[in-house]
Amino acid sequence: MADYNNGVPPERLDERQLIRELEAIHRTRHETLLYGSSDALRTHSSxxxxxxxxxxxxxxxxxxxxxxxxxxxRARAACV
Structure with a gap:
């Protein structure tokens, strides 16, 4: 099982909290990929x-x- 020292286990989040966490993590993904350490990227990915x-x-x-x-x-590609 993953280590959640930096967050609540997802199964314990209510629906609103889960959506908010997903929005935040997707918002920060690109910056973490480009500028985060290997550990930060691994933690973010997990x-x-x-x-x-x-x-x-x-x-x-x-x-x-x-x-x-x-x-x-395919339909979009056919229209281009």
Missing amino acids: RMAALEGEYLRRHPQRRPAAGRTRAGA
Whole structure:
């Protein structure tokens, strides 16, 4: 199991907190990738995976937007 010294375990977050954490971690991803230490990137990746995994666990029937599927990508490419 992951070490969450810097955050609440995702399964203990309510829905609003989980979404807020996901938004924050995605907002900081690029900067962490470009400028963070190897340890910071590893920690960030682990936390992001745990938060995303919890979201997917809670929402197994989520419906992807049509444009975010392979068929949607092909349709966009055909229009260009």
